[in-house]
Amino acid sequence: MEELVLQLKQQIIKTLNLEEITPDDIDPAAPLFGEGLGLDSIDALELIVMLEKYYGIRLSSPAQGKEIFKSIDTIAQYVQKNRTK
Amino acid sequence: MKIVATNITSPLGFTTRQNLEAVMHGQSHLHTWQGTFGIPEPFCASLFSDGQNHELQVPDMTRFQSLVYRSVSEALSHSNINVASSRTLLVLSSTKGDITTPLSITATKIAAKLGFTTKPIVVCNACTSGVCAQILALRLFQTGAYDNIVVCGADLQGKFIVSGFQSLKATSAHPCRPFDMERNGLNLGEAAATIIFSREQAPEKQSWNLLSGDIRNDAHHISNPSKTAEGSYRSIQAVLTPERKDSLSLISVHGTATMYNDQMESVAIQRSGLSDVPVTALKGYYGHTMGATGVIETILAIHFADKGRIPPSRGFSELGVSGRINISDQTITTHPGSVLKIISGFGGCNAALYLERCQESETRVTPCGYTTLSSVSITTDTVLCDGISVPTTQQGRALLTEIYKTHIADYPKFYKMDLLSRLVFVASEMLTRSKTFNDADDCSVILFNRSSSIVADTEYMQTIQPGNYYPSPSVFVYTLPNICTGEIAIRNNCHGETSFYILPDKDCELMDLIVRASMTGNDNSHVITGWVDCNSDQDFEIELKLITRNI
Numbered sequence: 117m118e119e120l121v122l123q124l125k126q127q128i129i130k131t132l133n134l135e136e137i138t139p140d141d142i143d144p145a146a147p148l149f150g151e152g153l154g155l156d157s158i159d160a161l162e163l164i165v166m167l168e169k170y171y172g173i174r175l176s177s178p179a180q181g182k183e184i185f186k187s188i189d190t191i192a193q194y195v196q197k198n199r200t201k
Numbered sequence: 202m203k204i205v206a207t208n209i210t211s212p213l214g215f216t217t218r219q220n221l222e223a224v225m226h227g228q229s230h231l232h233t234w235q236g237t238f239g240i241p242e243p244f245c246a247s248l249f250s251d252g253q254n255h256e257l258q259v260p261d262m263t264r265f266q267s268l269v270y271r272s273v274s275e276a277l278s279h280s281n282i283n284v285a286s287s288r289t290l291l292v293l294s295s296t297k298g299d300i301t302t303p304l305s306i307t308a309t310k311i312a313a314k315l316g317f318t319t320k321p322i323v324v325c326n327a328c329t330s331g332v333c334a335q336i337l338a339l340r341l342f343q344t345g346a347y348d349n350i351v352v353c354g355a356d357l358q359g360k361f362i363v364s365g366f367q368s369l370k371a372t373s374a375h376p377c378r379p380f381d382m383e384r385n386g387l388n389l390g391e392a393a394a395t396i397i398f399s400r401e402q403a404p405e406k407q408s409w410n411l412l413s414g415d416i417r418n419d420a421h422h423i424s425n426p427s428k429t430a431e432g433s434y435r436s437i438q439a440v441l442t443p444e445r446k447d448s449l450s451l452i453s454v455h456g457t458a459t460m461y462n463d464q465m466e467s468v469a470i471q472r473s474g475l476s477d478v479p480v481t482a483l484k485g486y487y488g489h490t491m492g493a494t495g496v497i498e499t500i501l502a503i504h505f506a507d508k509g510r511i512p513p514s515r516g517f518s519e520l521g522v523s524g525r526i527n528i529s530d531q532t533i534t535t536h537p538g539s540v541l542k543i544i545s546g547f548g549g550c551n552a553a554l555y556l557e558r559c560q561e562s563e564t565r566v567t568p569c570g571y572t573t574l575s576s577v578s579i580t581t582d583t584v585l586c587d588g589i590s591v592p593t594t595q596q597g598r599a600l601l602t603e604i605y606k607t608h609i610a611d612y613p614k615f616y617k618m619d620l621l622s623r624l625v626f627v628a629s630e631m632l633t634r635s636k637t638f639n640d641a642d643d644c645s646v647i648l649f650n651r652s653s654s655i656v657a658d659t660e661y662m663q664t665i666q667p668g669n670y671y672p673s674p675s676v677f678v679y680t681l682p683n684i685c686t687g688e689i690a691i692r693n694n695c696h697g698e699t700s701f702y703i704l705p706d707k708d709c710e711l712m713d714l715i716v717r718a719s720m721t722g723n724d725n726s727h728v729i730t731g732w733v734d735c736n737s738d739q740d741f742e743i744e745l746k747l748i749t750r751n752i
Contacts, residue, residue: 132675133675136616158369158674158675161674161675165671165674
C-alpha cells in the first residue's frame with residue numbers, strides 16, 4: 117500500500133504538472149481539492165484519465181470521482197480494490 | 202450594418218431556405234455514432250453524409266476549405282458585392298479549421314480562391330467566434346475601412362474535437378436536451394454559415410441591421426462559466442437599451458445542453474429582466490457547430506422574428522435551470538421585432554448581438570487614439586521591459602519558468618498552462634507590475650498570432666494515438682488559442698473583452714485598426730494587446746503592450 121501511495125503521488129505530480137511539489141509535500145490523508153493542492157474540475161477529469169491509463173479503471177460517471185478523489189489515501193484504496201492492470 | 206445575403210450549409214441543407222424549412226419541420230440529423238473516427242465511445246453528432254461531402258468537395262481543397270468555399274460562394278450568388286475590391290473583407294470564424302493546417306494559411310487559400318484581394322482575418326474565440334466575427338465586422342465597417350464584409354463561420358468534426366469534448370465529459374451519447382431537467386451534455390455538429398454585410402445595396406427598404414455587439418469575460422475559470430453569469434450579463438447590458446428590450450421578438454441562446462452553460466444563460470436572462478422574452482435554442486437540430494454556431498443562430502433568429510414564429514426548442518421538455526426563461530417544446534408565436542443573440546465559450550468569453558429590421562442608419566466612427574503605458578517583449582533568449590533588457594540566464598521554455606520564479610512566483614497555476622499561455626502570462630505580469638494597474642475590471646485582452654495553438658494541438662494529438670488512446674482534458678482545453686486571453690482575465694480580474702485573432706502575418710497596421718476599433722464606443726479604460734506566436738519550446742515571440750484610450 118505504501119508503495120502504491122508513493123506511486124500515485126508521483127503520477128499525480130506528473131499528470132497535473134505540479135512542478136514545485138514533491139511527493140513528501142503531499143499528505144496522503146489531506147483533501148486534494150479545494151484546499152491543499154488547489155486542484156480544480158479539469159484536474160479531476162485528468163485524474164479519471166490517469167486511473168484508466170495506469171490502472172485500467174473506467175469510471176462510469178465523473179460524479180463517482182468526488183468520493184474517490186478525496187485524498188491520496190482514498191484513491192489508493194479504490195485502486196487496490198478495482199485495478200485491472 | 203446591413204445584412205444583404207446569407208447562407209447556411211449543414212447536413213439539413215445547403216441554403217438558408219432549406220435549413221429554415223427543415224428546422225420549421227422539426228428535422229435534425231443528430232445520430233448516435235459508434236466506432237466513427239476511431240473513437241471507442243459512442244457519440245451523438247450531426248455530420249455530413251458521404252454523399253453530401255462528395256457534393257461539397259472542391260478540387261484541390263480540403264474538406265474544411267471546400268465547406269467554407271461553398272457556403273461563401275452560395276451567399277455571394279445572392280449579392281452583387283465586388284469581392285475583388287480593396288474594400289471587401291473576409292472574416293472567418295473557426296475554432297479548429299483543418300487542425301493540421303494553421304487557420305491563417307487555410308483562410309488565405311480560401312480567400313484567394315474566392316477572389317478576395319484583402320487579407321482575411323480569422324476570429325478564434327472558442328464557441329463565441331461566430332458572434333465575435335460579426336462584432337469585428339461591425340467595428341471595422343464603422344471605421345469606414347471596408348464597404349463589404351463577408352463573415353463565414355465553419356467547423357467540421359473528427360477524432361480531435363470529439364475525443365476532446367468526451368474527455369471533458371461534456372458530451373451526450375443521445376440527442377441533446379437544451380435547458381431540460383434531464384440534459385446531460387452537448388452534441389457536436391458540422392456546418393458552415395455566411396452573412397454578407399454591405400453598405401452598397403438594399404434589397405428591401407427595411408433590412409436587418411446589426412446595430413450593436415459586445416464581448417465580455419467572466420474572469421472566473423477557463424472552462425466553466427460564471428455562476429452569476431457575470432460576463433454574459435454585462436454583454437447583454439452593453440447592447441440593450443430600455444427601448445430595445447421592449448422591442449425584442451426573441452432571444453437566440455447558446456443552449457449547449459451542458460449543465461453549466463444552460464444554467465448560466467438562464468441566470469443571465471433573468472438578471473437582465475428578459476424572462477418573458479421567447480427563447481430559441483437550436484442545438485437539438487444542429488448539435489454544437491462551434492465556429493458556425495453563432496452565425497447559423499443569428500441567421501435563423503432573424504427569420505423567426507420575421508415570421509413571428511419560433512420553432513420548438515428540440516430536445517427541451519421540462520425546465521431544468523434556476524433562472525426563469527420563456528422556452529418551449531411547442532412553436533411560440535411572437536410579435537415581429539428585434540433579436541438578441543447571446544453566446545458563451547471556453548476561456549470565459551461571452552458575447553451579445555442586437556439586430557433590428559430598420560432603415561439603415563449609417564454610423565461612422567473615428568477609431569480612437571491611445572497611449573502606450575508599458576511594453577514587454579520576450580523571445581527565446583531575451584526579455585525587454587519598456588525597451589530595457591532584463592537579465593536572464595535560461596533559454597526557450599526554461600526562460601519562461603525562470604521569469605516566473607524570479608519575478609512572479611505566487612501563481613502555481615502557471616505550471617498547468619500550455620506554452621502559449623505561459624508566454625502570455627509571464628509577459629502580461631511583467632507588463633502590469635511596472636504600472637499602477639488597480640482598476641483592471643473593464644480591461645480588455647486582445648491578442649493576435651499566426652500559428653494558433655499549434656504546440657498544444659501537437660501535444661494533444663499525442664494523447665489520441667491508436668493503441669495509446671487517453672485523450673487529455675487539460676491539454677485539449679489549451680487547443681483553443683483564446684484560452685490564454687482568459688488566463689490573463691482571471692489573473693487580473695478583468696471583465697472586459699477578450700479576443701484572439703489569427704492573421705496571415707504580423708500586420709501591425711491591421712492589428713492597430715482592430716484594437717482601436719474595439720476601443721471606440723467601448724468603456725474599457727485599458728487594453729492588453731499584442732502579437733504572440735508560439736511554434737515550439739525553442740521558437741516563440743511575444744510583443745505585448747498595455748494601452749489606454751486617449752480622452
